[in-house]
Amino acid sequence: MSPDDRGVSITVNYVIVLAITAVLVSGLLVGAGGYVQDQRTIVVREELTVVAEQLAAGIDDADRLSRADARSRSVRVGVNLPARVAGESYRIAVTNLSTPADQPARHELTLRSSGSEVSVTLTISTLVGLDEGSVSGGWVVVRLDGGTLALSNGARSGSLSLAEPAVGGRHA
Amino acid sequence: MADVRRPPDRTRKRSESDDRGQLLLVGALALAVVFVALALLLNTAIYTGNLATRDSGVEATPAIEYNSAARHAGVDAIASVNRRNNTSANDLNRAFTATMGRWDDLASHHRAVVGDAADTDVAGITNGTRIQQDDASRNLTTDSGAPNWTVVSGVSGVRSMRFTLEASALTDDPTDLVADEVYHVTVTSGAGARTVFVYDTPSGPEIRVNDGGTETTCAAGSVTDGTFVVDVPNESVGGASCPALGPVDSTDGSASIDYRDAGAAVGTYTMVVDEPPSALSLSGVNTAGSGAPYWTYAVYSAELDVTYRTETLDYEARVGVVPE
Secondary structure: OOOOHHHHHHHHHHHHHHHHHHHHHHHHHHHHHHHHHHHHHHHHHHHHHHHHHHHHHHHHHHHHHHHOOOOEEEEEEEEEOOOEEOOEEEEEEEEEEOOOOOOOEEEEEEEEEOOOOOEEEEEEEEOOOEOOEEEEOOEEEEEEEOOEEEEEEOOOOOOOOOOOOOOOOOOO | OOOOOOOOOOOOOOOHHHHHHHHHHHHHHHHHHHHHHHHHHHHHHHHHHHHHHOOOOOOHHHHHHHHHHHHHHHHHHHHHHHHHOOOOHHHHHHHHHHHHHHHHHHHHHHHHOOOOEEEEEEEEEEEEEEEEEOOOOOEOOOOOOOOOEEEEEEEOOEEEEEEEEEHHHOOEOOOOOOOOOOEEEEEEEOOEEEEEEEEEEOOEEEEEEEEOOEEEEEEOOOOEOOEEEEEOOOOEEOOEEOHHHHHHHOOOOOEEEEEEOHHHOEEEEEEEEOOOHHHOOOOOOEEOOOOOOEEEEEEEEEEEEEEEEEOOEEEEEEEEEOOO
């Protein structure tokens, strides 16, 4: 090998190492980025499922209380859901499904995250009707006013209160 | 051997080997960011797992139990005050609200231990009249002995209808229930006429319920000391189930209760109707303490306002309390 080729060998070596490193690093980044995105979708879906189940539990409680034997009643059940899942806000929509007349009413709870557009649907059934509508995540109140249940948002303090507690004036 | 490194060149500011390190550094930093993001996601996943196993925080069960307990307390209170304080409607109402007030104080203390606020108030009381006969050796005629009579009319509800009758005094083995003068009680209302005939057969006493033409026969389960009980709310005869009695005290609109051939039955009876004595004619029935049969003041039913509050629940209900 002539002394002139030495510099060429070093340059080639350098370029190859640089190229391999660049390919490796960008491959790693792309792969890891995709992995993180997949994981994020999975995590958001899982959390939305859990949140949907919790809301369903709250609606079930309100449904039970609305059916408990009484001449008239009003019910407020607060469900403390996380305001964000994996850093994204989300929205809860209630849609009614058609049901045969002698069956409990069925409803779909659809939770959709704002960023990754992940959507989770849970079918629940209640004996008391549930109004269609949508609320955002966070503190959700299930109300019974009149004959049907409805979801609403609100501040944690105050959104539950039905009225001033009656003074027990009839106690002898 | 050939050199693999370029000899150091002092004229350049930085060597290429330093630039190589820069690429690795940037790559490592970017990867570190990715790992941090992954760690955050893992954290969210763990939080989700925590959330999933956490109690949802809403507890309908205590509220429903409290509602049910208040109703039971109301039923017991009505039964108790009707037994003890029946000298006037006012006494009854005072005693009932006082009893419920005491129960409410105890129950709200009990719920306060777990941090829940509970309250029960009396929202309304329906004053009624109890009509009864205590003399077990007397037949079921009026105070003056008339066998066919109207016990009460113009009421919209009757409850706690019970007869304790002597088996030996009943008509034996009738072929025609009306012609053979079998004792029967008829409850007539907008829901129709329901008649209960009571008679004796060689195999023991029986009743026959005529519900708008449909006849059902029930034999008495057991006869104790020669008597057996026809319990309308419990739907039983001498302890044996008789579902046909179910509709007898389910009235609709203005109702009247009539006894026919009441000389053919001996024993005691009691019933509570939902009108105060002042609104009823009550001919054939004495005032309390002056002979049999007689009437007393009674609480027919009550309405309670039940409130139950927790951190995540606000429940109010008006509950009707009608003892059986």
